[in-house]
Amino acid sequence: NAGVMQNPRHLVRRRGQEARLRCSPMKGHSHVYWYRQLPEEGLKFMVYLQKENIIDESGMPKERFSAEFPKEGPSILRIQQVVRGDSAAYFCASSPGIDRPRSENTIYFGEGSWLTVV
């Protein structure tokens, strides 16, 4: 089962540096979602993308955070000028397009990327 692949699994950045997290969706999936989980907290939706389009970014912080899902290649979550509060687990998920039967439109998650800002 070639699931959702995320890398790096663990990333350490100094305050002020940039962090780039990559996500390759499951084969055949064209929708990608990013979630953040702060230590001892729940999963919070950040952004939902289709190839080359941002569908819903209602959970993205207004500054320093951006996401893309290009026509070719993985989805990227980019955090500029990281601060200690950005330390968290970032989960990517994917699903088929909405043209698939609704009963099959399940979202699957990757194992996460753990960002530590020092």
Add this chain to the structure above:
Amino acid sequence: DAKTTQPPSMDCAEGRAANLPCNHSTISGNEYVYWYRQIHSQGPQYIIHGLKNNETNEMASLIITEDRKSSTLILPHATLRDTAVYYCIVRVIGAAGNKLTFGGGTRVLVKP
């Protein structure tokens, strides 16, 4: 998406069935009920979903009441590896929706 209500925690004996309740009294006709779980330090794992009929797969069974206002996830023979936080989520599938909104879930501890 409609909100769900789950008990914050529950214990279960190893080898026994675990019945996890979920209330979703404001669910709409086009919303599915999904269950996920998150084992510590891992990504959320899909368990099962349904619209109005009961569903069963290799992991669990999902019982949805006739009025669809509540559901129960059944783990038939709980093992220690089933210790996790279980999330009940209602989700509309369509261009404007699609995403999953996680609540607090139920923290399930399976005891020997």
